[in-house]
Amino acid sequence: MKYEKHVFICxxxxxxxxxxxxxxxGMILVNLFKEKMKEKGLNKTMRAQKTGCLDVCAFGPGMVVYPEGVFYGNVTPEDVDEIIESHLENGIPVERLRLPE
Incomplete structure (x- = not known):
């Protein structure tokens, strides 16, 4: 697999x-994830990119992290550092933003 984790932001x-x-x-979040992941050197093993509808409109902006398939909702720019540090770097999803399966 080319990337350890893939972040799709609607x-x-x-x-x-x-x-x-x-x-x-949505695009503000895409750009922030890309910028902050690059600063930490994570862009070599992880990728953040925009996507079309994830069907979580009521909880938007929404995003999903693969391969785990963890969906997040109501994500703000202030949440980006926490998601990167907790989930992407340490494998611990941010429960307060996690959408129910």
Whole structure:
């Protein structure tokens, strides 16, 4: 496998009335994850990228970390460091942001 972990952040935009991740900071989160992962040298073994709808619109912005398949919701820029340190570096999902399976 090329990457140990893959972070997909929804950037989907759709017409109202549904909430959508794209207009709720999706690309801001993608760029922050990329920047901070590169600063820590994680970009060699892990990848963050934008994706289309993850079907967790009500909890957006949403994201998922593979290979574990852990979904997070209502992610803010302030949460990025915690997700990187806890989940990506130490393998411990951030329970307060984790969406139920």
């Amino acid at each position: 950037t989907n935009d759709k017409v109202a009335p549904k909430k959508c991740c794209g207009s709720e900071r």
